[in-house]
Amino acid sequence: MIENYTKIYFIGIGGIGMSSIALYFLDKGKTVGGYDKTKTDLTINLENHGALIHYDLKISKIPLEFSNKQDTLIIYTPAISKDNIELDFFINNSYKLLKRSEALGLISKNKFCIAIAGTHGKTTTSTILSHLLYENNISFTSFIGGISENYNSNYIEKGQDIILVEADEFDRSFLxxxxxxxxxxxxxxxxLDIYNSIKDLQDSFNEFACNLEKNGLLFKNFDLGIDGISYGFNSNAEYSIANYKTINDSSFFDILYKNGKCKNIRFEMPGKHNASNALAAFAICKNLKINDADLKKSLGTFKGVKRRFSYVLKxxxxxxxxxxxxxKEIQAIQDSVFSLYPEKIIMAIFQPHLFSRTRDFMDEFAKTLSMFHEIVLLDIYPAREEPIKGVNSKELLNRMNNNNKKLLKKVELVNHIINSNADVIVIMGAGDIANEVEKIKNAILI
Structure with a gap:
C-alpha cells in the first residue's frame, strides 16, 4: 500500500526518527516534503537530497506538489501538538495519514525485521548493529535514532533483505x-506522561516481546525479567563480557558464549554500558551466521554515534x-567519566528535558548530578510540553547535595567554563543544548 503513493509529506520532518524515513522515500524516487519549525543540519541534508521543506506553519506554505490527496501520503510524528493546523488540514481534507511508527511497520512488513528497543541504549545498539551488518556485506536498510559517525547518517542502506529499526516505546510506537x-x-x-505507571511501561515491553513473528528471537539484557537470549556482564548470561578494561579512552574485553570465545576486542566507545550495547549487536550477528573474526574487526572500526559520549575536544x-x-543515563556517563579520569576535576552541564520527566525524577536527577565535582544547570527544555507549576531547574538545583552548583542561562556558559578549574566538561541533554557545543569548543581553544 505504502509503495503506491508517489508523494510523501511529513509533519515534523526534521525529527531524528522522521528524517530517516524521509531519506528512505527520497531514495525510492518519491516526491518528499514537509514542515518543521526549525532549520537544522538534518533538514538541510534532506533539502540537499531534494526534499521540499518549509518552516512557516501556514497552510499556504504547503507545496502544491502535495495538493492531490489520491497520491499523497501524510506521515506525522506523535510529538507534534494535536491541534497542529497542518494535521487538522490533512484530516479535514481526507488525506491518508500514518504515524511514524505505522509507516515503519508497513516498510518492514513482509521483510526480515530486526527491532531494537529499550529506554536506554537502543540508538547506540542499533548503530553498532548497522555497522556490523554493513562491514560484513549483509543486505539491509536501517532507520536509527542517531547519527552514525561512520556513515554520517541516521539512514543506512545496503540492500533490502533486512529492515533494522529502532523501536521507540514513546506513545507505544513499537507495538x-x-x-x-x-x-x-x-x-x-x-x-510517565504517556504511561500510567511503571507496570504499564513494563507491560508494554512485554507486549512488544510477544509481537515476534513465529520462530522469532528475543535478545534481552540479563537483568530484565523477560524470557529471551540473555546478554550482559553477568557470567550466567548466554553472551557475556569478561576481562573488561579501558586503555587510552578505548574499551577492551572478551565475549564469552556457549562453545565459544572472542578475545581481546577493541571498542572505541568507553563505558560498560556501551560495551553491553556492542555485546547485544554481536549476539544478534552471531545468529545471522557472521563469524567471530569478522565481528571483532568490525567492532574495532566502529567510530560511535553523535552525541553519545562524543569527544569534542581532548x-x-x-x-x-x-x-x-x-x-540512569547520567549515572552511566558519570561512572564512565570518573573511571576514565579519576584524577581530574569533572564538570557536568545539564539541560533537563521535559517538565514531566523533571517532575517524575527530580530526586533521582539531584542525586546523580550531585556526584560531579561541579554542576551547571540550564532551564528546562520544554519540547512539546507546557510548564508545570513548581517544576523548574531552580527547584532541582536546591535538591542537589553539592556546594559547587549553579543555574545559568545559555549565554553565560562560555564565560563560566573559561573561568572554571574543571579539566573535563560533560554536556548532557536532549534539547537545544547541542547548539552550544561548538561555541564552547571554540571558546576553550582561544
Whole structure:
C-alpha cells in the first residue's frame, strides 16, 4: 500500500526518527516534503537530497506538489501538538495519514525485521548493529535514532533483505512492529506522561516481546525479567563480557558464549554500558551466521554515534557531548567519566528535558548530578510540553547535595567554563543544548 503513493509529506520532518524515513522515500524516487519549525543540519541534508521543506506553519506554505490527496501520503510524528493546523488540514481534507511508527511497520512488513528497543541504549545498539551488518556485506536498510559517525547518517542502506529499526516505546510506537529478531536493552521508568505507571511501561515491553513473528528471537539484557537470549556482564548470561578494561579512552574485553570465545576486542566507545550495547549487536550477528573474526574487526572500526559520549575536544580541556536526559543515563556517563579520569576535576552541564520527566525524577536527577565535582544547570527544555507549576531547574538545583552548583542561562556558559578549574566538561541533554557545543569548543581553544 505504502509503495503506491508517489508523494510523501511529513509533519515534523526534521525529527531524528522522521528524517530517516524521509531519506528512505527520497531514495525510492518519491516526491518528499514537509514542515518543521526549525532549520537544522538534518533538514538541510534532506533539502540537499531534494526534499521540499518549509518552516512557516501556514497552510499556504504547503507545496502544491502535495495538493492531490489520491497520491499523497501524510506521515506525522506523535510529538507534534494535536491541534497542529497542518494535521487538522490533512484530516479535514481526507488525506491518508500514518504515524511514524505505522509507516515503519508497513516498510518492514513482509521483510526480515530486526527491532531494537529499550529506554536506554537502543540508538547506540542499533548503530553498532548497522555497522556490523554493513562491514560484513549483509543486505539491509536501517532507520536509527542517531547519527552514525561512520556513515554520517541516521539512514543506512545496503540492500533490502533486512529492515533494522529502532523501536521507540514513546506513545507505544513499537507495538506496530512484528520483528523476526527483537532486542530489549533496558526497561527503566520513563515517559510517565504517556504511561500510567511503571507496570504499564513494563507491560508494554512485554507486549512488544510477544509481537515476534513465529520462530522469532528475543535478545534481552540479563537483568530484565523477560524470557529471551540473555546478554550482559553477568557470567550466567548466554553472551557475556569478561576481562573488561579501558586503555587510552578505548574499551577492551572478551565475549564469552556457549562453545565459544572472542578475545581481546577493541571498542572505541568507553563505558560498560556501551560495551553491553556492542555485546547485544554481536549476539544478534552471531545468529545471522557472521563469524567471530569478522565481528571483532568490525567492532574495532566502529567510530560511535553523535552525541553519545562524543569527544569534542581532548585538549586543552576534555569536552564530551552526550544526549543523556534520564537519571540512569547520567549515572552511566558519570561512572564512565570518573573511571576514565579519576584524577581530574569533572564538570557536568545539564539541560533537563521535559517538565514531566523533571517532575517524575527530580530526586533521582539531584542525586546523580550531585556526584560531579561541579554542576551547571540550564532551564528546562520544554519540547512539546507546557510548564508545570513548581517544576523548574531552580527547584532541582536546591535538591542537589553539592556546594559547587549553579543555574545559568545559555549565554553565560562560555564565560563560566573559561573561568572554571574543571579539566573535563560533560554536556548532557536532549534539547537545544547541542547548539552550544561548538561555541564552547571554540571558546576553550582561544
Amino acid at each position: 506496530k512492529l512484528k520483528p523476526n529478531i527483537a532486542c530489549i536493552t533496558s526497561i527503566d521508568p520513563d515517559h 585538549s586543552p580541556k576534555i569536552l564530551i557531548d552526550d544526549y543523556a536526559h534520564h537519571p
